[in-house]
Structure formats: structure tokens, C-alpha cells
Amino acid sequence: MKNKIGLVTLLTALVILPFFLSKTLLHLAVIIEIHAILTLSLCLVVGYVGQLSLCHAGFYGIGAYTSALLTFAHWPFWITLPLSGVVSGLFGLFVGFPSLKTRGIYFSITTMSFGVLIAMVLNNWISLTNGPDGLSGIKSPEPISLFNGAALSFKNPIHYYFLVGFFLLFTVLVISRLLRSRVGRAFIGVRNNETLAWSLGINSMRYKLTAFIIAAVFAGLAGSLYAHYLRYICPKDFGLHESFDMLVMVVVGGAQTLLGPIVGALFVLGLPKFFGFEPVYGRVAFGIILIMVMIFMPRGIVGKWQEYFKSSRG
């Protein structure tokens, strides 16, 4: 009950919030929302299947490029958005199948290799992707007309905030439903003890692949949302650094809960802006905080918080 009240308050606050934000902060809020979708989906792989993937930015990029290129061919955004999820999901199958045969550091290095290769193709297939210069002039989503002639025009960042917010909520709902289902319990079983899960008749490969593909689908959606928000994309946005950053957000926030990845995105993206650092100094501070968090809060910020509340109650 108490949880429900808290949730309603939080949602109301998030609905009112954009009307009070400055232009820069509103932009930051949209970027954080997009990254929350990314980290939540990555968390499925990291937190619930227990594998450290380093190519999530690749799926994000595939979604962004798919959507941008199809709208250049005059497809409507509302069709390219789900399609970018499908295309990323297919790549998820293609990457996940060989990668998931490996484990631990081998898995990380294999996915890292796929991530580097995807970024390399985006960079070098100039006739399709325009190479390192990137794609500009991507159009905004077509407006949705509401009653009385009012319309949601997504050129307005507040409207875009709600669009991404809607998909973030959708992501949270899908993933939390999934984790409470039979499939989700199988995920956790596979993470905790793969051999035992196997002996109980759980086909661990199938479940791991499912989680990996679902994560890729959401990353693709996030990519499409990003492309049509910023209206400019380039390969650098989807390289290894971006995958590193996403992983950091998940682990710093805490990979064992759904709140963790969201807090991680907020923390990692918000903190440097909050202190108003120069980007380079911000990166140094960020790296130091990362090391500190891992040394002093091995289960992430949300994990630490839960520990604290448990011990103060008990």
C-alpha cells in the first residue's frame, strides 16, 4: 500500500516536472529517459542472466540507423519505430547465438568484438550510412492530432519527453511482468545456478537467448527514439564508449532491481551536469566515483540503499 502511494507520487512528479525545467535540463531529461530504456533492457542481460554484454550500443545504433534511413525513404516514423525494434532484435539473435555459447570474460570480449564491428561498419559503409559524418536532417515524428484540433507535435521537447516517458513506462511494465512470469523465474534460476537449472529441465541457452533478444529489441526502440529526437546521428554515438557507459549505469545503479538501472542513468548522466564540470574534468570525476562506488557499494546504489533499510528495520 505504502509502495503504491509512493509510486503515484513519483509518477505525478514526473508528469509535472517537464513544465518547470529549463531548456537544457529538459533536453537532459529526455536523454536520461532514453538511457533508462537502454539500461533497463541491458539489465535483463547483466542482472538477470548474469552476463556482461558490451555491444548494447550496437543494437541502439542499429535501431537508430534503421529508423532514420527508412524515414528518409518516406516511411512514417510510427512504422519505423517498431520496425527498428524488430531489426535490432534480429541482430540480437544473430549476435546472441554465438556469444551466449561463451561465458564470463569470454562473453564480454565476444560481445565487445561484435560492438566494435557494428561501429566499424557504420563508419565505413559510406554509401549507406554517410560514414563518420553521420546522418542529419532526420525528421521529427508525425504529429498526432487530439480532440478539438489540439495536437502533439513532437518538435516540442515537452511532447517528446512524454513520448519517451510512455515508452519508458512500457519498458518497465514489460520487463517487470516478464520477470514475474515463468520465464523470469527461469532467468533468475539460470543466473543463480546454471547447472542446477539445467538439471531441472530449463533449457538455459533458450532463456538466455530470449533475454538477449528482448534486450536488443528495446535498445532498437531507444535508438529510434534518439534518432528522431536529436535528428542527427553519427557512428560515434554508438561505439564502445557508449556500451561501457551503459554498463556502468547498470552496475553503479544496481543490477539486481529494476530501479537500479534507472537510478544509474540518472546518476551517471546527471551528476556531471549538476556540478557543471567541463566534459574532461567530468569524465575524471566520473571515473573516480565509479571506482569508489564499486569499492564501497559492491551491489550498486540501490543495493546499498536496500541493505541500509533492511539493517535499520531489523
Added chain:
Amino acid sequence: MGTAIFLQQVINGLVVGSIYAMVALGLTLIFGILHIGNFAHGQLYMLGAFATYWMVTLWGWNIWLAMLAAMGLMALLGIILERMVFRPVHSAPHINGLIVALGLFIVLENLAFILWGGEERMLPSPYATKTISFLSLTLTIQRLLVFIVAVLLIFLLYLFIQRTKMGKAIRAVALDSEVARLMGIPIHRISATVFAVSSALAAAAGALVGPIFSVFPAMGLSPILKAFVVIVIGGMGSIPGAIFGGYVLGIAESLGAGYLSSQYKDGFAFLALIVVLMIKPTGLFGKKEG
């Protein structure tokens, strides 16, 4: 003509392969002891190159002396990092070790950028312009020296690991750290030694290529990624795998760049890795995973 180009590519491959082998050796040693994928290892290569650069350009030191001093400095830094950053996460999940290494990677690269800016500098070397010719091809003495010094250092390290008591202890810890500890081997001293030796080797690699490629803050990324590919293909923790793999990758890349596509040169390694792991998920020389 064809053979000359081929030989030229092989020699380039040996130079680059020396670097890969030196970085990969340190990486595999650290992995063997601490089970951490140490992404920050590439930054010791970068800092080693910078340290040599400044000692040569600011103080006018002899390049070999500067390289030795840089190796010493980086060994010290390696010990400090092991003590302050890696040891505290030793018993935490593996993911945490990797994240700490990533954090360190980011800190060191950006600190270097703040201190020295992003421009690319050439380490001045008396051997960079002198050339020798044989078998219808010419190469700078610097390239020859990179190969010779690298082989010498790798050989010394190999002797250290195989023939000394400390080396024996390192192998024991890599085999089974719990049993090694019970037998009275001081684990912490071993891991500090491994960090010192690995860091010095990475610094030497950086100093050696400084006169051929340029010195800049982001130079550590490419060799560390390649070194990861090398040690995965060669088998995590395998010393011969790292040496052999480093040279094979260096030569394969050079030939690939010369004959197939220079654009996708950096992609061959990753493609090879994916193929190898699909066939044998624990690497070519890898033992069964623990």
C-alpha cells in the same frame, strides 16, 4: 616486387605483433592472478610512452635510459593501483573488477588529456631516420629495434616466470590461489609483483613504438582491445598463447591491410575471435573454464 611487399608487410606485422604480445602478456598474467579483465592496462602503455617522451624532450635523456626509467615508474604505479584500486574488489563479483578497470581507464585517459592535451607527438629517436637495407627492402633501425628489444624483454619475462622462485609462486597462484595461499605463498606480494612486471612491460611497449606511431592520450585503446582478442584466442592465462597470439595477430593484420582492405584492418581480429569462439568457446589453447 611481390615478395618485397609481402616481406614488408610481415616486418610491419612483427613490429605491431611485438606490441600486442607485450601488452597481452601483462594482461594475461594479471588475469591469471586476479581474474580481472584489466582494461586500464592499455593506459600504462600510454603513460609509459608519455613518461619516456618527456624525459627525452624535456631533460634530454638518452632514449634507453628514459625507457628504463619509464618502466620503473610504471612498475611503481602498477603496484599503487593494485593496492589501492584492485585489491579492494578482489573478493567482489567479477563484474565489479571489470567496472573498476573501466573507471581507471577513463580516469587515466582524461587526466593525460588535461595534462598534455590531445595532440599527437612523435618521440624523437636517433634510430627513426636511419635505415638499413637487405633483400631488396629497406626498414628503419627503430623498427628492427622494437622487434629485438621486445623479444629480449619477453624472453627475460619468460625466464623470470619459469626459472625463479617468484615465478614459480606466480604460476602456483594462477593455478589455484586458494591452495597456494594455504601453502604459505604471500598472495598479496605475488599480485603486486605481477602488476609491477606487467606494467613495466606495457611501458616498454609504449616507449618502443613512440618513435614510429605517435604518442597521445587515447593511444591505449587499440592495443588493449587487440590484447584482449589475443588472450582470448590464446587462452586466458596462457603465457605462450599470449606471445604466439600477439605475433600471429600482428602479422595477420598487416597482411590483411596490405592485401584485403585497410579500411577494415582493425576488424579482422574481432572477426577471427568470433569465429574461434564459435568453434571452441574457451579459446584455442584455453583450459576448461574454472
